[in-house]
Amino acid sequence: MSLLRGRRAVVTGAGDIGSVVAQRLHEHGAAVEVWDSSQASLARVEAGGMDVRLVDVTDRDAVEAAAEDAAAAAPVNVLANTAAVARFGSLAELDPDDWQETLDVNLTGVYFCCRAFATLMAAGGGGSIVNISSIGGLRGEADFAAYCASKFGVIGLTQSLAREVGASGIRVNTVCPGAVESQMNTDTMARDARRYGTTVEDVERRILTRTALGRLVQPADVADAVVFLASDLSSCITGESLAVTGGIF
Ligand SMILES: NC(=O)c1ccc[n+]([C@@H]2O[C@H](COP(=O)([O-])OP(=O)(O)OC[C@H]3O[C@@H](n4cnc5c(N)ncnc54)[C@H](O)[C@@H]3O)[C@@H](O)[C@H]2O)c1
Structure with missing residues (x-):
């Protein structure tokens, strides 16, 4: 259980999956800080020996300040972006504000966090970023256009960023959970x-x-994929999307 000994990780989102991702990274030896905009979500991980911080990932200034603070004592080597919202509705029914919120949290929030930590990781000698997309980032679904658009976007962001930052020793991958x-x-x-x-x-x-x-799929199945991509077991893997779906077809 020492795949990540000596590593420092930030996990955004302390929901049903994010809280287990944080716990698994911690069990594998990483010092973990969890960010969420909801105090109630953070309370889920607070007792587990992890640091928590109230951060809205759509607030660029807050993300940059929190990232610098998190990396002040020692470099952060792992970033797992799990924070997201899911809004349903057909094209006609979905409130455009819900469309915007979905893209703000699920895509721009991931971009802000990647942007802040890629710079810090490059200065700290490298790292691994794992972005959580979805099966909805691989194929569209009725009444789920905003969510799917945001999750397709996460894969495009991941592939592009991987090519930009590979030379700085930073790997960037996506996990696509199913149901x-x-x-x-x-x-x-x-x-x-x-x-x-x-x-x-x-x-x-x-x-x-x-x-x-x-x-x-169980949250732990997703968390184990994140641990793999965060660790040196995947040291030659970047720009990839790993589907964790139980083999959905
Ligand atoms: N649950 C599933 O079946 C499923 C399937 C495929 C993909 N996913 C993806 O896995 C990831 C984790 O899903 P989950 O089930 O843990 O979701 P969840 O809804 O349980 O948790 C999401 C967390 O993100 C937080 N959050 C929302 N907006 C935020 C913001 N602006 N700033 C900071 N935090 C914010 C929420 O407070 C919540 O704690 C998400 O990216 C989700 O899209 C989930």
């Missing part, structure tokens, strides 16, 4: 049940029959 047992997935399945006039149980059954392993 993860979480509140976000429960909300998504409820949305699908309403759309298709069926039950949540039926939606889940349909997902599982299209999944090779026949089960939902």
Whole structure:
């Protein structure tokens, strides 16, 4: 359990997946600081021996100040961007403010964090950035245009950035989770049940029959992929998207 001994990590988002990502990085030896704009979310990880900081990732000045502060004592080597929102609605129904918020948090927030830490990591000798996209970043879905657009954007940002910062010893990769047992997935399945006039149980059954392993993804499955990409086990991997879906087809 020492894959990340001596490393310092910042994780944005302390939700159902982000909190487990932070915990797993910590278990593998990293000193972890978790950022979230919600005190309630931060409370989930506070007891686990990790530092927490109230940061809105859409606030560029706040992100830059927090990043400099986090790296002041010693270089930050790992950044995992998990903070996100999910807003549903058809093109006509979705409030344009929800479209904007989705892009602000899920894409611009990731960009601000990458921008702040890439500069600091370059000065500190390198590092690994892991951005959480989604299966929705690999293929579009009805009533989910804003989310999918933001998650496709994360993959484009990741590939471009990887080519820019590789020479500074920084790797940048994406993890694309499928249907993860979480509140976000429960909300998504409820949305699908309403759309298709069926039950949540039926939606889940349909997902599982299209999944090779026949089960939902667990937050720990995503966290283990993040640990792999954060560690030296993946030292020659950059600009890639790793799907953690249980083999969805
Ligand atoms: N849950 C799933 O089924 C699923 C599937 C595919 C991809 N993902 C992705 O995995 C990641 C983690 O998902 P999750 O299930 O933990 O989500 P979640 O909703 O449980 O947690 C998201 C966290 O981000 C925080 N956040 C929102 N806006 C913020 C802002 N402006 N600044 C800082 N923090 C902010 C929220 O407070 C929350 O704690 C997300 O990027 C999500 O899109 C999730």
